[in-house]
Amino acid sequence: MNWIGNNLPLIGERTLDHIAITAPVILLSFLISVPIGWVANRFTASRGIVLSASGVFYAIPSLPLFVALPVILGTGLRSPVNVTIGLTLYGIALMVRSTADGLASVDPDVTQSATAMGFSDSSRFWRVELPLAGPVLLAGLRVVSVSTVSLATVVAVLGVPTLGLFFTDGVERNILGEIWAGIVMTIVIALVFDVIIVQLGRLLMPWTRSSSAAVSRPGRRTRVVAPV
Amino acid sequence: MIEFRAVNKTFPDGTRAVENFSAVIPSRTTTVLVGSSGCGKTTLLRMINRMVDPTDGAIEIDGENIADVAAVKLRRSIGYVMQNSGLLPHRKVIDNIATVPLLKGVPKADAHRHALELMETVGLDLSLAQRYPAQLSGGQQQRVGVARGLAVNPNILLMDEPFGAVDPIVRADLQKETLRLQRELDKTVVFVTHDIDEAFLLGDQVIILEKGARIAQQGTPEEILANPASEFVADFIGADRGKRRLTVSSTAQPQGDDVVLIDAGGYAAGVISAPDGKLATGHSSPKSRSISNKTDQAGDA
Numbered sequence: 001m002n003w004i005g006n007n008l009p010l011i012g013e014r015t016l017d018h019i020a021i022t023a024p025v026i027l028l029s030f031l032i033s034v035p036i037g038w039v040a041n042r043f044t045a046s047r048g049i050v051l052s053a054s055g056v057f058y059a060i061p062s063l064p065l066f067v068a069l070p071v072i073l074g075t076g077l078r079s080p081v082n083v084t085i086g087l088t089l090y091g092i093a094l095m096v097r098s099t100a101d102g103l104a105s106v107d108p109d110v111t112q113s114a115t116a117m118g119f120s121d122s123s124r125f126w127r128v129e130l131p132l133a134g135p136v137l138l139a140g141l142r143v144v145s146v147s148t149v150s151l152a153t154v155v156a157v158l159g160v161p162t163l164g165l166f167f168t169d170g171v172e173r174n175i176l177g178e179i180w181a182g183i184v185m186t187i188v189i190a191l192v193f194d195v196i197i198v199q200l201g202r203l204l205m206p207w208t209r210s211s212s213a214a215v216s217r218p219g220r221r222t223r224v225v226a227p228v
Numbered sequence: 229m230i231e232f233r234a235v236n237k238t239f240p241d242g243t244r245a246v247e248n249f250s251a252v253i254p255s256r257t258t259t260v261l262v263g264s265s266g267c268g269k270t271t272l273l274r275m276i277n278r279m280v281d282p283t284d285g286a287i288e289i290d291g292e293n294i295a296d297v298a299a300v301k302l303r304r305s306i307g308y309v310m311q312n313s314g315l316l317p318h319r320k321v322i323d324n325i326a327t328v329p330l331l332k333g334v335p336k337a338d339a340h341r342h343a344l345e346l347m348e349t350v351g352l353d354l355s356l357a358q359r360y361p362a363q364l365s366g367g368q369q370q371r372v373g374v375a376r377g378l379a380v381n382p383n384i385l386l387m388d389e390p391f392g393a394v395d396p397i398v399r400a401d402l403q404k405e406t407l408r409l410q411r412e413l414d415k416t417v418v419f420v421t422h423d424i425d426e427a428f429l430l431g432d433q434v435i436i437l438e439k440g441a442r443i444a445q446q447g448t449p450e451e452i453l454a455n456p457a458s459e460f461v462a463d464f465i466g467a468d469r470g471k472r473r474l475t476v477s478s479t480a481q482p483q484g485d486d487v488v489l490i491d492a493g494g495y496a497a498g499v500i501s502a503p504d505g506k507l508a509t510g511h512s513s514p515k516s517r518s519i520s521n522k523t524d525q526a527g528d529a
């Protein structure tokens with residue numbers, strides 16, 4: 001464990017690297033999934049296609065993808081752009097389903113009454129459907145967050161600086177403390193991100209904490225989807 | 229005035245929901261569309277605010293064909309109240325009521341002040357303003373729904389089975405409020421229900437519909453009760469069972485000035501007051517409604 005004491009600044013640096021890579025990926029996955037999820041939910045034909053495509057995509061092994069992407073994109077193997085795009089693709093693959101499910105979970109009575117009141121299609125989407133899909137989106141985003149934080153360790157194999165470097169380096173040089181530092185800090189980041197997302201959700205969706213009755217009207221809006 | 233001219237609606241799946249419907253809905257009165265489930269009431273109602281567009285035929289409001297009015301603009305000028313209130317679960321009561329004024333760009337403070345006034349109008353405690361819809365009872369939610377429907381001070385208020393999901397006592401209460409509001413606010417109300425008693429209670433004009441929104445009979449409650457146009461209508465209003473044909477009880481002793489009435493099933497249906505020891509006849513316009521109401525309660529008991 002000496003290693004940890006001697007390398008605190010390095011641990012801090014790698015942790016920040018890890019955050020710098022993963023935080024934008026989580027945000028991007030969310031933002032890009034909204035329009036795709038909307039399309040999936042809007043048209044019956046597109047739903048099946050989009051959802052199976054994203055499911056299949058998630059099954060692609062990550063390492064080959066990260067090796068292949070630079071070739072496809074013409075970026076350098078260690079370019080952060082390459083890593084960001086690769087991780088975001090996985091994030092989207094997870095998040096699209098949550099978005100589509102979330103939008104589908106909105107009570108049709110509510111959307112109808114919004115229409116009847118004179119919401120235009122776009123204002124109805126942004127001000128009614130998307131916020132009401134919020135709890136399901138939130139559940140999905142938490143999964144994306146954890147998955148991204150752990151997946152980002154893999155890109156260390158390519159030499160991209162993340163906490164994953166502690167695994168590769170620690171195994172190579174047989175330093176147990178270094179491996180532990182990598183594991184623990186990855187978990188800490190995942191937990192902190194999760195807390196931030198949950199708190200953000202509470203802040204942005206005050207109606208969900210006002211009462212449990214909000215989600216327990218029988219047969220309505222209870223289709224909360226188990227993420228993964 | 230709302231006028232339907234030979235309106236048809238066939239849904240993409242081939243369902244003919246409305247077949248050649250023509251009717252005039254006079255201003256500042258309540259017209260009730262009543263009929264059994266699936267006969268096309270909601271479809272008719274939703275054609276008035278263009279949530280459903282007719283396959284052919286025209287609908288005019290005060291002489292203007294609504295097909296020429298932008299749907300969003302039209303909807304913001306018409307109040308709409310539906311079963312289960314359709315309140316926005318993520319907005320507080322006060323914001324729900326103020327939804328349309330806020331959409332139209334009314335300053336928030338003004339919209340909120342007006343929303344509080346409306347809460348009083350519909351008999352809601354102002355302390356509920358900051359609650360979310362899920363924190364209200366069904367009856368309170370319906371009142372919020374009505375307040376929201378009134379928020380833009382519309383000339384027309386569309387109500388689709390607004391009291392279908394509340395218990396009979398609360399419903400009776402809400403019906404009374406609706407009558408009061410109509411007297412005070414003088415709106416053109418189009419009210420949909422499948423409850424004939426509610427229709428007779430609330431309607432100045434009642435339109436009884438058969439499948440495909442074909443008009444079985446149209447008239448005042450008194451006209452329909454006195455003269456059912458067909459077997460279907462008689463059946464629908466319960467006249468054939470003698471449910472509404474009341475006779476003075478020959479066995480029960482008159483209780484003071486009141487005489488007990490019995491229905492065809494032999495059950496006590498209510499009493500009729502006989503001031504001065506004899507039955508008053510002649511001035512009868514609101515009476516048929518209250519009698520029909522008593523009948524129903526006895527019949528259902």
Ligand SMILES: Nc1ncnc2c1ncn2[C@@H]1O[C@H](COP(=O)(O)OP(=O)(O)OP(=O)(O)O)[C@@H](O)[C@H]1O
Binds near residue numbers: 269
């Ligand atoms: N969007 C739609 N697509 C296809 N058919 C529809 C659609 N909306 C309604 N219908 C059909 O049109 C007919 C009339 O429906 P409508 O909702 O107007 O009935 P309703 O009188 O309001 O019934 P209820 O009392 O049950 O609410 C029904 O047969 C219904 O199945």
Ligand SMILES: [Mg+2]
Binds near residue numbers: 269270271388
């Ligand atoms: Mg209906």
